[in-house]
Amino acid sequence: MTRHYCKASYTVRFDRNKKMWVVSKFERKHSHRCCNEEETQFLRSHRNVSEGDKALAIGMRQSGIKQCNIVQFMKNKVGGYENLGYTPKDLDNAVQQSRTVDDDIIGDVNRTLSYLQSKHTSDAGSFFKYTTNDEGELGNLFWSDSTSRADYYFFGDVLAFDACYKRNKYNRPFVMMVGVNHHHRNIIYGFAQLDNETIPNYVWLLNTFLECMNSKMPTSVITDGDKSMRGAIATVLVGVPHRLCIWHIETNATTAVHNKEFVSAFTYLAKARISIEEFERRWEHLISQHGLSANKWLQDLYADKLLWA
Template sequence: MGFMVAQKGGPNRAGFTKKDLYNHFDRSRRAKIKDGDAHAALSYLISKADEDPLLQGKFTLKDGKLDNLVWADGSSITDYQCFGDVLAFDTTYQKNKYNRPLVVFSGTNHHGQTCIFGCGLLSDEKRETYVLVLNMFMEIMGNKQPIAVVTDENLAMREAIKEVLPNAAHRLCAWHLYRNACEAIKNSKFLDGLKHLMYGNFFPEEFERKWHNLISEYGLFENEWLQKTYGIKEMWASSYLNDKFFGEIRTTSQCEGIDSLIKNYISKKCYLLELIHNFNEALT
């Protein structure tokens, strides 16, 4: 068995689901996808239907070449239906020969274990691209909306979330935030104090006082990164997020685990076919 490529949203947008073998794909798409590597990657996903009839994917074309791709296997789709109330996605990976952003959609199950819900290969990191990819992911997941989302600090992604998931609470990943803090400020004692403020359960007034004291102690009032980070404190400080449900996804272990998976299985020399194959192998 294979996938049928069904037109949706115009001639440059398509998806595949478990229907009608390879015939439609061969006739209507094979001639249009000029990029051999992209064609091989899509053919690989289609062939996975023999093993996983629930696997789904959506892609867009530009000038006959693959532009954006989102896919999820059957177990990932099932996991999302059960555990997708909190959705995390990381946009910081560019592990492929074409330097295309790789987005990993994830969450946690009832045992606190990381679940990969799906993946996306993006043409660029513009707001409209993230809007498109988020909509594609939502379509694959039957438009089940998450209650909350956790992301890195990507501004374009944050704007896309406001448009596609306007009712979801939005938190910045503590692991990414702390990693960026380590790059911006080379003082371990200050970083310990910052981590205390990130995770501490303080009333907002107490947070403000502690923040002022910490910045004052180390003379960092003019630090641009801290000024920017303070301006979005409602997205990362537990003091402002305790009334919202995020499950266990604020913890560093999930992001670190995915980061390790990417590094172990995918290299920057990967072609698209290698990337998709290796990533799927990592999940099995």
């Protein structure tokens, strides 16, 4: 498009009054011939190798079938090359990328487990535990060293954890379990990498954490409000007060509302030391002032107001 000096484009902006994204500019004039309907599937933006085709191609490649024969089979399967939706190079790249990722995963898993095993040799108080699936692949992993375990023994009254700290290239949630010491400094109790964010996986994590910490229960738990976390906490940490971290609430409010003035006023209200009646009055005024009575996220947040911390 740049070589043809094509001006065709459109601009999207967020309309604060309508509380929605709108198209603010649209230029339809092209400086070159546009693709017809039969050609659009071969544009880079339209080409896509489905997960089904990729899995089939990987299986055929592992069976020793040549790439050219795989492409021929795929073409015949859909009734012609024009119905394929991608080029032979796209399919080859998808297969190669999958093989590279699989090799990386196996290598990273082996290196990680070897490191944790050697760590246990030099630090007898360290702890790690993991699960595998039916194919022998790594599922969940938790680890903690002797210093972290000692910190939890002395300071493990409040436990905070979430899976928003970082996601690796395999798109698996990375969980940090932290607390606060007598100097009001953050201390780390352990780390975990989960297969995915489900109640069973979080139940496994909490049970493993308690096993690591000699069954010592925290006196309170603070999380980001994830529903799977909440379900696991109710199952494993029975009777332990659970609260929602105000920092995460503020961060999510910025994403859910797109109104800096509201977020600022909301943060002030959430931290204010006022009576229940005064809070209710200010909340109703704040929602009405910004026209947010229909915002589902705020409705759910208000329903959990007793959990804010």
